[in-house]
């Protein structure tokens with residue numbers, strides 16, 4: 279057992295394929311330059327105490343706080359045969375919760391990493407993935423696993439629910455603009471809403487799913503070759519599908535309109551569950567900073583990220 283262990287993991291954007299990925303299609307996602315950091319240390323107090331920005335809760339308290347982290351901790355203690363007492367878990371995150379940027383998955387991945395490190399266990403991908411997905415399942419209901427896979431792996435990946443991760447060597451000059459609408463939403467509600475669409479219109483939904491997978495195959499190639507025009511067009515096309523299945527809304531669409539008005543972007547779409555959350559746009563490389571500063575006047579949290587970020591990192 280170490281005195282204390284710290285791990286960090288990045289948030290993510292889904293470049294193509296959210297929602298459809300839950301039902302078996304391909305998706306492309308990438309880690310972003312905003313991370314969650316979790317420290318685990320020993321304390322003389324009895325229970326395990328979880329805290330973040332002045333909020334705290336005890337593991338055995340059923341107060342609705344830190345649900346995902348508590349699920350990761352409980353599963354870890356069970357699996358590792360640990361008493362799960364006398365521990366302090368401190369969370370710091372740069373990823374706004376409810377913004378569609380994978381904040382809960384990043385926290386779950388970092389928690390699993392720090393915990394395994396603290397107890398001198400092997401921090402292997404399979405264990406972290408299993409534990410972190412437990413946390414995600416406790417808040418999401420039916421997660422595809424793309425959020426955890428992206429945060430753990432880092433970089434840019436092609437993901438499928440059954441076959442998992444294959445890495446994409448994206449052109450290093452590619453940058454995405456990420457803008458939070460400011461509207462927090464609940465992933466689980468949106469995933470359920472989409473399942474209803476699938477239930478009511480099965481053949482329509484399966485055609486859309488097939489098109490999304492095809493878009494991902496083309497998107498992978500565009501990312502590798504730096505063909506931003508094609509990638510942007512694919513983003514615009516999938517935004518239309520996401521709007522058809524009811525995951526877009528006026529906060530997303532008015533933001534996309536504003537981005538279009540500024541111009542110099544190859545494409546834009548919602549990212550993650552939708553219903554608010556964040557929008558991503560693919561700016562022309564030479565105009566990226568200018569566009570980011572323009573949109574920041576109205577959306578101060580807007581930022582640019584490359585898509586070659588490190589995944590889970592053990593800090594100490």
Ligand code: PMV
Nearest residue numbers: 297378380421422465550551
């Ligand atoms: O908005 P987020 O970060 O919760 O992303 C959810 C992505 C979905 O495809 C909508 C759900 C999933 O589990 O894949």
